Amino acid sequence: METIRLAASQEVQEMLGVSRTRAYQITNSKTFPDPVAVLSVGRIWRTEDVERWIKDHRPDLQDREP
Template identity: 55%
Template sequence: MVRRLYGSAELQERLGVSRARVVQITSRPDFPAPFDRLAGGTVWLVEDVEAWIAVHRPHQARGVNPDEA
């Protein structure tokens, strides 16, 4: 089973926000808990983050924008 992960850089790209904004978003109590904290930074499971996006940023949910397919 392949686990897909998002790090800070992937979150920046996925959400279209700055590094500082990623820190703010990932510090929210409703943001998913990290999958792991590595020497290179914190990582989150893609499916957890995508579920959060579907609830908290539905305009960015996968499948809403045809350009994201």
């Protein structure tokens, strides 16, 4: 069985190394992947989608430790 890795806003913020406000701006941009779910706790993304976006749009962060 394949493990699905998910990231909420807090994890995306940490992956990007930005403030909560900046993470909100980035995740609302047209280039950022759509969330796979919207729950009561917020939006949820597949971690691999976020990692791909970082590779394409913020290559300086792709080797960053979460």
